[in-house]
Amino acid sequence: MEKILVLTHLDETGSALSRASLEAVTAGLELATRLGAPLGIGFVGSDAAIANSLAATGARLLAVSGEAFAQPRYATDAAACEALCRAADATIVLVPAGARFSRVAAGVAYRLGGVVDTHITALGGTEKLEATRWFYRQRVEAVISRSARPWVIVLDAGTHAAYVGAPGNANVEQVAVELPATRTTVSGIRAPKQDEQTIRPDARMLFVAGAGWTKKQPDGQIHVDDAAKLILGFLRATNASLGSSKSLVDQGGEGQSVLPFLTHMNQIGQTGATPRHAKGLSTCCHGEEPHVVGWRFIGERRAISLDPNCGWTRGKADVVYVADAFAVIAKLNEMLSTKG
Amino acid sequence: MPSQLHIVVCAGIVPDPLQTLEPITTPSGPGLKNEMVLPAVLDPWAACALYEAAHLAAKNPGSKLWLVSLGPKAKLQQVMMTVAQKVAFELVPIDGPIGGFPDAHATAAAIASTIEAIPGVDRSKLLIFGGWESATRGACVTLQIVGERLGITEQFQGVDQIDMRDDGSFEVLERIEGGRHQVSVCSSAPAVLGWATGNLAEPRNNPQIGMANMRSMMPALQKAKAATLDTNGLSYVSVSLPKQQRTTRVVKDMTPDQIAAELVEWIGAE
Numbered sequence A: 001m002e003k004i005l006v007l008t009h010l011d012e013t014g015s016a017l018s019r020a021s022l023e024a025v026t027a028g029l030e031l032a033t034r035l036g037a038p039l040g041i042g043f044v045g046s047d048a049a050i051a052n053s054l055a056a057t058g059a060r061l062l063a064v065s066g067e068a069f070a071q072p073r074y075a076t077d078a079a080a081c082e083a084l085c086r087a088a089d090a091t092i093v094l095v096p097a098g099a100r101f102s103r104v105a106a107g108v109a110y111r112l113g114g115v116v117d118t119h120i121t122a123l124g125g126t127e128k129l130e131a132t133r134w135f136y137r138q139r140v141e142a143v144i145s146r147s148a149r150p151w152v153i154v155l156d157a158g159t160h161a162a163y164v165g166a167p168g169n170a171n172v173e174q175v176a177v178e179l180p181a182t183r184t185t186v187s188g189i190r191a192p193k194q195d196e197q198t199i200r201p202d203a204r205m206l207f208v209a210g211a212g213w214t215k216k217q218p219d220g221q222i223h224v225d226d227a228a229k230l231i232l233g234f235l236r237a238t239n240a241s242l243g244s245s246k247s248l249v250d251q252g253g254e255g256q257s258v259l260p261f262l263t264h265m266n267q268i269g270q271t272g273a274t275p276r277h278a279k280g281l282s283t284c285c286h287g288e289e290p291h292v293v294g295w296r297f298i299g300e301r302r303a304i305s306l307d308p309n310c311g312w313t314r315g316k317a318d319v320v321y322v323a324d325a326f327a328v329i330a331k332l333n334e335m336l337s338t339k340g
Numbered sequence B: 001m002p003s004q005l006h007i008v009v010c011a012g013i014v015p016d017p018l019q020t021l022e023p024i025t026t027p028s029g030p031g032l033k034n035e036m037v038l039p040a041v042l043d044p045w046a047a048c049a050l051y052e053a054a055h056l057a058a059k060n061p062g063s064k065l066w067l068v069s070l071g072p073k074a075k076l077q078q079v080m081m082t083v084a085q086k087v088a089f090e091l092v093p094i095d096g097p098i099g100g101f102p103d104a105h106a107t108a109a110a111i112a113s114t115i116e117a118i119p120g121v122d123r124s125k126l127l128i129f130g131g132w133e134s135a136t137r138g139a140c141v142t143l144q145i146v147g148e149r150l151g152i153t154e155q156f157q158g159v160d161q162i163d164m165r166d167d168g169s170f171e172v173l174e175r176i177e178g179g180r181h182q183v184s185v186c187s188s189a190p191a192v193l194g195w196a197t198g199n200l201a202e203p204r205n206n207p208q209i210g211m212a213n214m215r216s217m218m219p220a221l222q223k224a225k226a227a228t229l230d231t232n233g234l235s236y237v238s239v240s241l242p243k244q245q246r247t248t249r250v251v252k253d254m255t256p257d258q259i260a261a262e263l264v265e266w267i268g269a270e
Helices: A019-035 A048-052 A074-088 A105-112 A224-238 A246-254 A288-293 A325-339 B044-059 B073-083 B104-116 B142-149 B207-222 B256-268
Strands: A004-009 A039-044 A060-064 A092-096 A115-124 A130-135 A140-146 A151-155 A172-174 A184-190 A205-209 A241-244 A277-283 A298-305 A319-322 B006-010 B013-015 B023-026 B029-032 B040-042 B064-071 B090-095 B126-131 B155-164 B170-176 B180-186 B191-195 B234-240 B249-251
Touching (some): A019 A039, A019 A151, A039 A074, A074 A105, A092 A105, A105 A115, A105 B142, A184 B170, A277 B256, A298 A325, A325 B256, B023 B234, B029 B234, B044 B064, B064 B073, B073 B207
Parallel strands (some): A004 A039, A205 A241, A319 B249, B064 B090
Antiparallel strands (some): A140 B234, A184 B180, B155 B170, B170 B180
16 A cells, blocks of 8 residues: 655745645645545654644644754755655655755655656546656656656646645654764855846746847837836736746847846746746747747736747737737836726 | 866757657657657756856866766767867767656666766766756756765755855855745865756857867767666656647737737736
8 A cells, every 4th residue: 555745844934834835735635535545744844833734634744853954955855855754654755846855856765765756747547646747848748657666756836726724733753863964054045136036936927028128129229228127117017927038048148138137047948947827928029938838837828929920829829919019018017007 | 276176067968949849659668759860959957067067177277077978879979069069078978768758767877877987086076067957857856866876965956156165165056936046055075066057158169179079079989888778667658749729819900008908907807
């Protein structure tokens, strides 16, 4: 019989589980019910109050605590996850995706003598567990299965609802971990200033800026400053997250005019992110990357483009407005600011 | 005083991103139609790792740079004709299957044993670079397991920057959620760094570097050891292209004001 363990960690406030962890708990509950398997939940760096919030799951709760496990770091996180998996004797380990656990999941699977698969978007199967994931940067979809155990499955964020349950009194088993030797010290987080923050994973909307914003306009001139003001104005009015095509980001390295707030971190597509947002609006984009790869997990999609024949928006976007994005976004910002 | 580093970059080859991909079933499992004739490039994130490694090696005189790459020999040779003109390195090829469908654990095992066998690699100076994910599997698995197999537990993923210090320690910036970086300091090598894009532009082709690289590259390709990759119990239930095709409404006759009004309504709708 399978034994399922869900690994979880705290969010940055240190007072609640990360959203991805709560989504993994939901996936664990669903899978345990389907397979008729016992469920365990493991906490890395948690306390009793957090465990109490999962009391209603009825799962076996295990925790690794201590100052060393408060910071995300390969050596300590891998040791903690390994210890939790061994204590639970798990055959299937569900892991929430995110920088912290994605950094260690494969290493943990190797230490357990098991296997790992990442970026899993769905769990299915009737007689055996099957997992869905994408290959070739979201261009080919496959359903896989594994006979080897333990099987560590890293679930993509946004694929399950976050667990919500009534708090209770949980009985948490503390798992001892021998502190591994480490040469790494985490010294902090480097973030853009609040008003320069253009990447917002929790935003409802993704705004995609293409290279057209920095090209010559009908008057024969380039209007990068105007483009920057319009884009930032839209982001402030809507709290949208900003994505960009590779070509626009790369222009900076080629000495061309660039939007000052864009970095490789904004890049979506082949060598960028494939974010999940309810809505997406692409502007001045004329390539496959943002429309096929970068938009894979965007719900409703609209585009503003001067090219009525852009083959990449056809069949990928719900609506394409053939118009000048400068004029449309200027008017849009005006209307949004009036609307408040 | 700069540190002398031994940097091993692990990089696969992938179909050119502009190619149309069509999955098919082959005797050895899933594959891509015409995979061997599709134009290939060095894996994009791993290529960033290579450029960062070359930059780091140049800043630390006496450093050495190897490129370990697994793929069919003929395909490797084709891709290396271009890559060799970018930066100076010593190629360590492994003759193996192409594509994203072979198991990552087996790939990691082949790469780890190859790195162990590279003559002259000093573990106390060793930095293992690669892309944090590939453009084929995109799994963030191979490098971690390579590190574990080599007993290296200082690992970083989604790296955008490394700054070496005079005492041999180095600061690493790793991508985390929300467009931010986690800053860590590692006191010394060895370490594994899975790179995101980094900060360097792609170097221009330099035929002189290409000529120098090719002198050692061709013999290395001829001597490349063959690797057979185990499936580790991995089976594919289905492999397909996404079928979702949207009915696109192309709007050509609306003024900017009308479009903006429609978008305001759309943005506000739940």
